[in-house]
Amino acid sequence: MTTMNAAVVTTFDEPPHYQQFEVPRPRTEHELLVDVLAVGLHPRVRSGARGAHYTSTGALPMIPGVDGVGRRADGRRIYFLADDDAPGTMADQALADTRRSIELPDAVDAAKVAAAMNPAMSSWVALRRRVPLQPGQSVLVLGATGNAGTMAVQVAKRLGAGRVIGAGRDPERLNALPALGADAVVQLTDDADATAHALATAAAEVDVVIDYLWGAPAQQAIPALLKARQDRSRPLDWIQIGAITGPTIELPSAALRSANLRLQGSGQGSVSPAGYRAELPSLIDEIAAGTIAVTPDPVPLRDVERVWTEPDVPGQRIVLIP
Numbered sequence: 001m002t003t004m005n006a007a008v009v010t011t012f013d014e015p016p017h018y019q020q021f022e023v024p025r026p027r028t029e030h031e032l033l034v035d036v037l038a039v040g041l042h043p044r045v046r047s048g049a050r051g052a053h054y055t056s057t058g059a060l061p062m063i064p065g066v067d068g069v070g071r072r073a074d075g076r077r078i079y080f081l082a083d084d085d086a087p088g089t090m091a092d093q094a095l096a097d098t099r100r101s102i103e104l105p106d107a108v109d110a111a112k113v114a115a116a117m118n119p120a121m122s123s124w125v126a127l128r129r130r131v132p133l134q135p136g137q138s139v140l141v142l143g144a145t146g147n148a149g150t151m152a153v154q155v156a157k158r159l160g161a162g163r164v165i166g167a168g169r170d171p172e173r174l175n176a177l178p179a180l181g182a183d184a185v186v187q188l189t190d191d192a193d194a195t196a197h198a199l200a201t202a203a204a205e206v207d208v209v210i211d212y213l214w215g216a217p218a219q220q221a222i223p224a225l226l227k228a229r230q231d232r233s234r235p236l237d238w239i240q241i242g243a244i245t246g247p248t249i250e251l252p253s254a255a256l257r258s259a260n261l262r263l264q265g266s267g268q269g270s271v272s273p274a275g276y277r278a279e280l281p282s283l284i285d286e287i288a289a290g291t292i293a294v295t296p297d298p299v300p301l302r303d304v305e306r307v308w309t310e311p312d313v314p315g316q317r318i319v320l321i322p
């Protein structure tokens with residue numbers, strides 16, 4: 001048996017350990033074994049490694065990592081998405097499906113691509129595949145202070161939004177958003193009434209909401225925005241993307257009858273693998289061109305256990321380097 005170094009989850013209540021693991025073998029004509037160059041430690045990866053993501057099967061041991069940058073045997077670098085049923089990418093080597101990978105331009109930095117693709121793809125795919133954004137439409141990003149939310153502000157502008165409002169918790173990160181394209185910001189605080197009022201004042205007339213929070217903030221924001229809309233029959237497209245503040249909400253039926261609220265999500269399942277694949281080239285181009293700001297925090301893969309439990313530095317994404 002040939003082995004490699006990998007981050008290995010052996011039980012869902014412990015972080016992965018850096019240990020030896022069998023090198024995976026390509027299973028189909030579409031799979032290649034690649035040398036892994038950089039892998040982002042995204043929230044999605046942490047939830048998968050806890051067995052808590054909606055795609056989790058409960059099978060152990062597992063290698064975490066849902067995407068990465070790798071080098072093919074011919075020397076070319078690719079960005080690739082791991083298949084759900086393949087070992088993950090946090091290892092010296094991983095399986096790349098040629099149908100879910102794309103060659104990288106020479107100039108683009110591997111760590112930047114590994115850091116940016118997952119958070120940036122969330123809004124890029126949502127605004128191109130789920131609710132194609134029309135030029136000039138206005139967008140509220142609920143949860144705009146995280147990596148994905150901050151990128152969503154930039155993505156919305158890049159895709160032609162007329163007005164973008166960022167709503168988030170951390171005041172410092174919130175105040176950095178206008179320089180990245182936000183036209184207005186709203187601070188989310190523990191004062192639910194004041195927050196609802198501020199959201200209604202700034203964002204009642206938006207066309208699209210990109211929601212990374214769900215839970216209490218979304219539950220309070222939906223009626224606040226709908227009640228303040230001048231024309232309630234005008235569509236409000238609410239795209240559910242993350243559940244940072246809770247997996248469920250209570251939604252009064254009247255919210256759906258009294259306004260034209262169109263609620264949908266964007267993620268693995270609601271967008272097909274082919275749909276994601278089709279969006280990779282254009283998003284890589286944006287990252288290579290620097291239109292989406294990204295700050296990778298490169299860490300050797302051997303330190304995976306240590307960084308797994310440390311709090312993230314806001315605005316940075318840990319990237320593991322085998």
Ligand SMILES: NC(=O)c1ccc[n+]([C@@H]2O[C@H](COP(=O)([O-])OP(=O)(O)OC[C@H]3O[C@@H](n4cnc5c(N)ncnc54)[C@H](OP(=O)(O)O)[C@@H]3O)[C@@H](O)[C@H]2O)c1
Nearest residue numbers: 043044119122145146147148149169170241242243266267
């Ligand atoms: N569906 C998809 O396609 C897709 C793709 C990528 C990511 N996601 C999901 O999107 C979410 C965000 O991902 P990410 O990469 O941006 O993660 P991240 O960089 O870790 O950001 C998480 C942010 O959540 C904010 N937050 C935490 N508690 C909060 C609260 N009570 N109220 C308001 N904000 C709060 C924090 O903001 P503060 O700094 O203000 O505290 C933090 O910056 C995750 O749930 C992830 O799984 C979904």
